[in-house]
Amino acid sequence: MGRNGLGSGPGSGVGADLGIGLGIGRLGLWWQLRRAAGQNGAAAPDIPQGAGPLLLVHVSPDARVAFSQVQRRLMRARPDLRILELADPSAPAAETLMRAGPAALLLLGSDLPPALVNAAGRRDLPIILAEARFAPEDAGWSLRALARRELLRPIRAVLVTDPASHATALRMGADRRRVAMTGPVAEIRDPLPCSEAERSILAQLLRGRHAWLAASVPPDEEEAVLAAHHAALAQSHRALLFLAPRDPDRIDPLADRIEASGLVVARRSLDEDPSDDVHVMLTDGPTEMGLWYRLAPVTYLGGTLGGDDGAARHPFEPAALGSAIVHGPHTDRFATEWQQLGGAGAARQVGSPEELAAAIAELSQPDLIATLASNAWTVSTGGADVTIRICAPVLDAIGKAKP
Template identity: 55%
Template sequence: MAGTGLGQLGLWLHLRSRRHDDPPLPEIPPGSGPAILVHVSPDAVRAEGQITRALRRARPGLRILRMQADARGDAGDDPALAAMILDRARPRAVLLLGSALPPALLSAARARHLPVALAELRLNAQDLGWGLQASMRRQLLEGAAAVMVADLASLDLARRMGLDPVMTGPVSEIHEPLPCSETERMSMAQQMNGRHAWFAASLPEGEEDAVLAAHQAVLRRAHRALLILSPHDPARLPALARKVEDQGLTLSRRAEDDDLGDEIQVLLTDGPTEMGLWYRLAPVTFMGGTLTGRGDAMRHPFEPAALGSAIIHGPEQGAHATEWRQLTGARATRALRHADDLPQAVTDLIQPESIATLATNAWTVSTGGADVALRIAERLSRLMDRPAEIPA
C-alpha cells in the first residue's frame, strides 16, 4: 500500500513545482570524520539535542549537518538545493526527525543510494487516505531504511501501510524527580496504613467542586479513601477547608500537623509545597488547571509520571502540550473531556492493576528519553556502515 502510482504522480508534481527564495543551507562542519545530515521537523526540536549527543557518543568524530525549515523555506524541499547539499557534504546517511517528509531531500538521497532513517515519527489516520498528499507521503516512507515511530498509534498505521516499523517511544525531556524527605514519607505512609489515596495537584478554585464531587463518589466505593488536596493558591486554604467541612467530609490540615487516622477523608496540604512527597504517597494524581485552562496552575506532567503516580487530566494542555502528546501516545494517562467525567475516572482507578498500567507507561515516557535517543543513534550508526536498500 505504501507506494502507488498516485503517490509517484504527487511526488513528481511536487518536485516540479516547489521552489523557495533563498532557503537556508546547512553549514558543512569541518573535519575528516564521517558526516550525516539531520533534518529537524518543528515537532521534534525538543528531541534533537538528546539525539545528536547520543550520535556523537556512538560515533566519535561524527560531523552533523543540520537542516530545518524557517520563514524563508526548507532546502530539503528544493530539488536543486537538496542535490547540492548531498553532493557537497557526501553524508553517510540522512536522519529525519519528526513528521515532516521533505520530498526533494528524500528523492535526492534515494537517487544517491543513501540510507534514510526516520525517528520521532508520528503518523495520523490521514496518512492512510487516498488523496494525492497521503499517497505521496506513503511513497516517500517506502524508501526509508529505518522507520522508528514514537507511539503505538503510529506503529499500527505504519504496519497497515506495509512498512516494517520499530516503536522506540518518544525522546522525552529529562525531568528530574521532585525530592522529598524520606523520613517524612515513611511516617506519612505508616499513618495512611494502606489506604487508597489520590492527589489533586495545584488545584485552582474553579475545579474544587469537581474534585470534591469525585471524592464523594470514590468514598461510596472505598470508604477509607483519602483525598490529598493541594490548592494552587495558598490563600484559598481557609475557604477551601470550610468548603470541605460543609460537604460533611472530615479534614486534616497539614499546616496544623493533624493526625491522619482512618476517619480522615481529606488531607489539606499547604499548597504547592512538598509536591514530591504527595506524588510518592498517592497512586493517582489529578493535574489541576487542566479542566479550566488555568495555565498558571498547570504543573509539568512528568512530575507525577517520574514518581509512579497514575495521571488524570482534563482537555487543556497549556505550556506542556508536547509532554501531554507524548504521554497520550503511550497510553499513559486517563483523559477527561469535561469535569463530569472526573468521578468515574477516579473511581475506575481504585483498582491497583488499572493504576499500574498507566503509571508504568507514564514512568517509561518521563524517564526513557536518554534510552530512546541511544537506540536511535545505534540504529543510525549501523545504517552508516552499509548501503541502503533501494527498491526496484
C-alpha cells in the same frame, strides 16, 4: 480497446496504474525541484570541523523535542560525531553538502526536503526518517502526494509515530521491511525531588491508609474534589486527601470550608501532620509536589475537569513517580502526552464531578491502582526507548560508512 482508449492487455490494470503513478510521481518531484531552484533556498552551512563522521539532520517544527533527545544519545554513543542541523537547502547547497562526505542523513518529523533527499538518494547515502506522521492525503493521487511517494523511495528506515501513519506509509509504497512504528518521542522528565526523611516519616504516619492527591486545583474545581473525597470516605473511612490548591492564598479559606463540612483538616503551612483523625491534608500549594506524588497512589490533575488547564501540571510528573492518574476532558496543554497515556490505558478520564467521585471511590482498590500506575510509568519513561530505536539505524549507518 477498453474504455478511454486504454487496452486490456498486459500493460493495463494495476501494473499500468502503478507505472502511471510512478511516472507522475517523478514528474511531481521534478516540479518541486524546479520550483525550489527558482527560490532562494538555504545556502550550505559551514561543515563542523573534526575527524569524526558527519551526520546531516533536518528537523521539522514538530520534532524539536525528538531532536534534543536524539542528539544527546547520539553524542553519548559517538562523542566524535559531527552533527549538522540543516534548514531546507537549495539544490546547489544540497550538492555542496554531499561533497562534504556525510555518513548519513536523518530526517526528524514529517517534512521531506526535496533537494536534500534527492541529492542523498542519488548518492545512495543512508537516509533515516523518524518521528514521521503521515496524513491520509499523503496516500492520494495529487501531484504533491505522488512527489512525496517518490521522495520516500530511497529512505532506508521509516519510523512512524502511530498506527495510522504506519498504514499510510505502506499505502504510499514504502517497503514493509523498512517501516516500523516506534511511537512518538515524549519529553523525558526527571522525577521531581523530595526529602526522603520527610517522605519516610509521613509514610509511617499513613500506615496503609488509602491516600489520593488533587494537584493544582483551581477554585472552580474545589467542590468537585471535596465531593470526590466524600465518595472515597464512603468506600474507605480512613481515606486521606492531599489537596494542593493552585493558589496558596486559598489554603486558609479552604480549611474553614472543609472543617465546616465536618471533616478534619491538617495544614502543611502550620507543620501539622496527617494523623489518624485527619481527613484532608492541605499542602503548601505547588511546592513539594515530588513528596505528595510519592505518598499518593492516585492523583487527580486539576484544571482538566473545569476547562482551566492553562496551569495544569505535566501528567508525566505523577506518572514517573508511580501515581495513577485521573483527569478531565480538557487536556490541550499537554495533548500529546495525554494521548499517549490514554492509548496505553495509563490514565482514567472523567467527564463530570460525579464521574470524578466514582473514579476516586473505585480507585481505592490496589489492583486497579497498580495497573494504571504501571502503565503510566511505562509511558512516562518510554521516550528513552523510542530514542534508542531512532538512534540504532543512524549509528548502524555511521558504523558502516567509509572513513
